[in-house]
Amino acid sequence: MVATTVEQPFTIAKFPLSSWGFAIRVWLAIVLALFVSFWLQLESPTTAALTIFVLAEPTRGQALEKAGFRLLATVIGVTASIAITGLVSQARDLILAAFAVWFGVCIFAAKLLDGYRAYAAVLSGYTVGFIATQQIDNPQHVFESGMARGAAIAVGIVSIAVVNTLIFAPDRQSRLVAQLAAIHRRVREYARSAFCREAGNSTAFMALLGEIVALRPEIASIVPETSSGAVRSAAARSAAVALVAQLQAARTNGDPESKGSAWSAGEWLRRDHEVSEDLLAMRSARWPLRVWRAPLHRSYRAAAESGVRAATWFAIASTFYVWAGWPAAGVSLSFVALIAALGTITPNPRAFTAIALIGAPIAIVLTGILEFIILDGADAFPLLAIALAPFTVGSALLMTSKNLLWSSLGRVNLPYTLLILAPGNPQTYNPQAFLTTSLFIIVAAALLLAAQMLIPPVSDDKRRMWLLAEARRELQKGGRPNGETPEEATFRDASRIGQFLTAGGAQDSRALAEMLSCFDQSAILRLCDAKLIQLTGGPLAPLAGEAREAIVKRDTATLRAIAHRLREQAPQRKDSIEADIAACLVLTSNIVDRGGSVDSFRKAA
Amino acid sequence: MAHTFPELVIGGVLLAPFVSYLVMALIVIIVLRPLLHVVGFAKIFSHASVAELSLCVAILGLLMLLF
Numbered sequence: 001m002v003a004t005t006v007e008q009p010f011t012i013a014k015f016p017l018s019s020w021g022f023a024i025r026v027w028l029a030i031v032l033a034l035f036v037s038f039w040l041q042l043e044s045p046t047t048a049a050l051t052i053f054v055l056a057e058p059t060r061g062q063a064l065e066k067a068g069f070r071l072l073a074t075v076i077g078v079t080a081s082i083a084i085t086g087l088v089s090q091a092r093d094l095i096l097a098a099f100a101v102w103f104g105v106c107i108f109a110a111k112l113l114d115g116y117r118a119y120a121a122v123l124s125g126y127t128v129g130f131i132a133t134q135q136i137d138n139p140q141h142v143f144e145s146g147m148a149r150g151a152a153i154a155v156g157i158v159s160i161a162v163v164n165t166l167i168f169a170p171d172r173q174s175r176l177v178a179q180l181a182a183i184h185r186r187v188r189e190y191a192r193s194a195f196c197r198e199a200g201n202s203t204a205f206m207a208l209l210g211e212i213v214a215l216r217p218e219i220a221s222i223v224p225e226t227s228s229g230a231v232r233s234a235a236a237r238s239a240a241v242a243l244v245a246q247l248q249a250a251r252t253n254g255d256p257e258s259k260g261s262a263w264s265a266g267e268w269l270r271r272d273h274e275v276s277e278d279l280l281a282m283r284s285a286r287w288p289l290r291v292w293r294a295p296l297h298r299s300y301r302a303a304a305e306s307g308v309r310a311a312t313w314f315a316i317a318s319t320f321y322v323w324a325g326w327p328a329a330g331v332s333l334s335f336v337a338l339i340a341a342l343g344t345i346t347p348n349p350r351a352f353t354a355i356a357l358i359g360a361p362i363a364i365v366l367t368g369i370l371e372f373i374i375l376d377g378a379d380a381f382p383l384l385a386i387a388l389a390p391f392t393v394g395s396a397l398l399m400t401s402k403n404l405l406w407s408s409l410g411r412v413n414l415p416y417t418l419l420i421l422a423p424g425n426p427q428t429y430n431p432q433a434f435l436t437t438s439l440f441i442i443v444a445a446a447l448l449l450a451a452q453m454l455i456p457p458v459s460d461d462k463r464r465m466w467l468l469a470e471a472r473r474e475l476q477k478g479g480r481p482n483g484e485t486p487e488e489a490t491f492r493d494a495s496r497i498g499q500f501l502t503a504g505g506a507q508d509s510r511a512l513a514e515m516l517s518c519f520d521q522s523a524i525l526r527l528c529d530a531k532l533i534q535l536t537g538g539p540l541a542p543l544a545g546e547a548r549e550a551i552v553k554r555d556t557a558t559l560r561a562i563a564h565r566l567r568e569q570a571p572q573r574k575d576s577i578e579a580d581i582a583a584c585l586v587l588t589s590n591i592v593d594r595g596g597s598v599d600s601f602r603k604a605a
Numbered sequence: 606m607a608h609t610f611p612e613l614v615i616g617g618v619l620l621a622p623f624v625s626y627l628v629m630a631l632i633v634i635i636v637l638r639p640l641l642h643v644v645g646f647a648k649i650f651s652h653a654s655v656a657e658l659s660l661c662v663a664i665l666g667l668l669m670l671l672f
Contacts, residue, residue, distance in 0.1 A: 060654060143618075165658045226653045227641035285642070 015397050018058075018170070023396035025160075025167050026056045030392055030418075031385045033159035038381065038425040042155065043148035045425070049418045051156025056396060056414075059172040060164045062116075064224035067157040069120035074153050077127025078146035085132050089139045096318040099128055103337060104311030107344050111303035114296055115217025122341035129337030133330045173222045173232050176215070177282055180239050183211055184275050187243060191250035191268060202516065205251055206501060212243050213491075213498035216294050228285035239278035241292040241491045246271035248490060248523045252587065263583035267527075293488055297496035301466050305458050306344060313340050313451040320447055328436070335444035347502055349457045350449070355408045357445035362409070363416030364438040366391060371421055377429055384423065391417050416441065460503040467500045468511050471518040478525065478552070486526035493519050517595045525551060528588045531581045540569065540578065547585060554596070556589035563589075610669075626672075630665040 009016040029052045037045035054070060057063045080102055088094035106125030110118040131149065135141045163169075190204050219236045223229040249268040281288040317336040321329040339356045343349035374387045395417065398410025420437050471493070484492065497505075497515060505512050528551065535544040543562060550558040563585040566578045610622035637660075647653040 162658070165654045168652070168654075171654070226647040226657065227638045228647050230638070231642060285647070 015400065019397055019400040021167070021169075022056070022058055022400055023393040025163055025169060026052060026396040026414075027389055027392040028167070029056075029156075029160040029163040030388065032163060033156045034384070034423055035381060036155050036159060037152060040151075040155070041425070042152050043144075044152045046418055046422045047149050047152035048156040048159070049423060050415055051153050052160050053414050053418065055157065055160045056399070058170070058400075059175075059221070059225075060169040061172040061221040061223070061225035061229065062218070063160055063164055063169070065221040066116045066119065067161065068224070069116045070123060070153060071150075071157065073120035073123035074127055074150055076124040078131060078150060080124065081128045081132040081142055081146060084128060085135075085139045085142045092136060093322070095132065095136060096322070097315070099133060099337075100311045100315045100318065102128055103314050103341070104307040106307075107310040107341070108303045108307030110341075110345055111306045112298045112300070115220065117217075118345045122345055126334070126337040126341040129334040129341075133334050133337070136330045171222075171225050172218060173225055173229070173236075173282075176218060176222060176236055177279065179215065180236060180243070180282070181279055183208065183243060184239075184246075184279065187247050187250060187275075188272070190247070191253060194250050194253065202512075205247065205516075206497070206506070206512075208247055209244065209494050210498050210501045212240055212247070213495045215240055216296065216495065219294070231285050231287055232282050234291050235278050235282035235286070235288045237294045238288040238290065238292045239275055239282060241294055241487050242271060242274040242278055244491050244494045245487045246275050248520075251520070252524065252591075263580045264587065266580075292485065292491075295484060295488055295492040295495070297467075297470075297492050297499060299463070299466055299470060299496075299499070301470075302458055302463050305462075309455055309457060310340055310344055312455050313448060316451040316454065317444075317447050328440075331437070332440035332444045335441055336448050339445055339448050344457075350452045352408075353445060353449045353452055355405075356412050357442070357449055359409050359412035360416060360438075360442050360445055363413045364420060364441075366413070367417050367420040367438075368434065370417070371429065371434060372431070375427070375429075379426055384427070463503040464500055464505055464508060464511055467496055467503070467505075468515055468518075471496060471515055471522075475518045475522050475525075486523075486530050489526055490523045493522055520591050521595045524584075524588050524591045528584050531584050534577055535581065540566070551588070554592055556593050559585050559589045559592075608670075611672075626665060626668050629668055629672075630661060633664050633668075634661055 009018070011017070012020055030049050033048040033052050034045050037048040042048065051070065055063045055066050057066060084095060084098045084102065088098055103125045106121050110121035110125075113121055127149070131142055131145050135145050186208060190208060193204070215236075219233055219240060222236065223233045246268065249264070249271045253264045253268045278288045280286075314337060317333060321333050326332075339353055340349070343352035343356075346352045370387060370391055375383065378384065378387075392414060395410045395414035398406050398413070401407045401410065419441070420434060422433070422437070474493075497519060500512070500515055505515065529548070532544040532547055535541055543565065547559060547562045550556075550562065563582040566582040566585070569578060611625075612622055613620040613625045641647070641657075646656070650656040
């Protein structure tokens with residue numbers, strides 16, 4: 001028996017020290033960004049402060065990676081704004097229609113990507129909202145407005161990069177190594193329990209698969225951390241791909257039909273060795289022996305439908321504003337774009353909009369207190385910095401909370417405070433502007449929620465159904481796109497299971513069983529194909545050809561017969577290539593047979 | 606004689622000289638990164654991130670001084 005003690009982190013007001021460090025870094029970066037923006041007399045210091053909020057990530061690498069994508073997406077967004085305004089200037093309805101289409105395209109792209117790439121795609125979308133739509137009555141100012149936004153974002157990025165570096169924001173790579181090593185340990189435990197046929201194996205398998213795939217976007221974020229970041233990231237990516245392969249090998253090894261098979265045990269050991277090698281390469285900042293990509297499953301249908309729905313929400317909101325005929329409604333419309341865009345990269349867009357609507361009045365009251373009671377006409381920068389402290393530190397602390405509601409409220413409160421306060425030099429303290437912006441935010445969130453009630457976001461049930469249909473189709477079609485190795489293709493399948501789990505797949509046991517069956521079959525068929533290539537050019541090549549044909553027809557009886565013939569022709573050694581391939585063919589037949597029974601059960605149901 | 610800073614003109618739009626220096630410094634850093642990895646730059650310092658930031662500032666300063 002092993003006794004372990006968990007060290008409790010030092011906390012202040014129930015928040016750990018790391019959360020306080022994060023919150024203070026955010027406040028300092030906002031103050032620095034505002035100071036530099038005022039000093040350079042930039043037109044939109046609020047954007048610089050908002051950039052800090054966007055880049056408020058717990059580690060340095062994540063902040064830098066997101067910064068790069070923010071800059072790139074702003075350039076794309078500004079270019080699109082100029083193009084849209086140039087093409088359809090003087091025609092309000094056409095500009096709005098063009099923007100709705102562009103917005104839909106960006107949401108479509110975001111749904112095909114993950115991590116900060118998805119964020120960059122939605123940012124390209126709502127940047128047009130902030131530039132072209134806000135300047136809808138003054139198209140000649142689109143370029144200047146784009147430049148002002150770009151400059152403010154650059155100031156924000158430099159501010160947070162300097163603050164994160166000088167205040168020693170934690171690096172992601174050390175934690176990532178620990179996380180991957182812990183998963184590796186758990187995969188070994190899983191293999192042991194799988195071999196003993198313990199209950200609940202599928203749940204453990206799913207949990208591990210989900211965790212490995214969830215690390216994918218974070219692996220990319222260690223690249224900008226140090227000069228060896230790219231090498232460590234490549235090693236981490238290879239380790240993640242190898243972990244999925246090892247997990248699959250453990251599952252196959254635990255298969256009742258393959259127990260005791262020297263081949264499957266050998267396969268598991270080989271994978272285990274690969275993961276250890278990759279982890280060692282990552283720790284010592286060396287290139288891994290072979291660099292694997294970690295491809296992501298892209299569901300084009302779900303992405304297209306999300307894009308169309310997002311474009312429709314925007315079109316509904318635009319129609320309402322056109323019909324209402326309010327002055328400066330473009331500002332409110334840009335908030336609709338902002339909330340809709342940020343919502344689509346969360347698992348539940350409608351819940352995000354609801355939180356945005358609930359958080360708005362709270363933020364308005366807090367900002368009112370800050371602007372008209374605490375600051376109340378103050379024009380000294382140190383006073384602004386001190387007055388901002390409780391609001392920014394408080395919101396940033398809430399963002400780190402483990403409670404989803406608190407963290408979401410913190411996440412919406414900080415940008416709202418900055419948007420409504422709109423720090424400027426000199427600060428205007430105009431109650432009318434305060435009320436207008438507050439009203440615009442509430443109307444935008446309420447209107448978007450109404451649009452999302454009318455046309456709901458793509459439901460989880462639909463997403464699961466499409467993912468399952470894609471898995472079935474790919475299994476039938478076979479083959480590997482883009483010259484992927486079997487391991488990379490298995491990782492892509494694993495990412496599909498990860499998406500399936502995110503869409504509430506754990507509750508849908510029948511679909512989950514079929515999804516797993518497709519995963520098992522695809523993995524073993526790819527492995528079998530790779531093994532059969534070893535026979536090419538040899539005396540057994542015709543037999544390999546027959547086996548391939550049998551695989552295409554899913555003819556398991558022929559496969560077993562071929563395995564039998566291979567065994568007869570194999571040398572007496574148990575570990576010969578022929579014996580390995582024979583074992584692989586038998587296992588493939590078993591898994592395909594089992595997959596067939598799952599399929600017939602589904603059809604009967 | 607005072608040092609004059611060249612202004613970058615793209616399609617008739619004037620860009621501040623500092624922006625072009627910043628972009629050049631960024632390019633130099635990106636090109637230098639594999640080299641820094643080979644010489645083990647990150648292992649020499651206890652706080653590699655601060656050292657790399659200082660290197661960026663030094664390169665930016667040098668570019669402004671020399672060009």
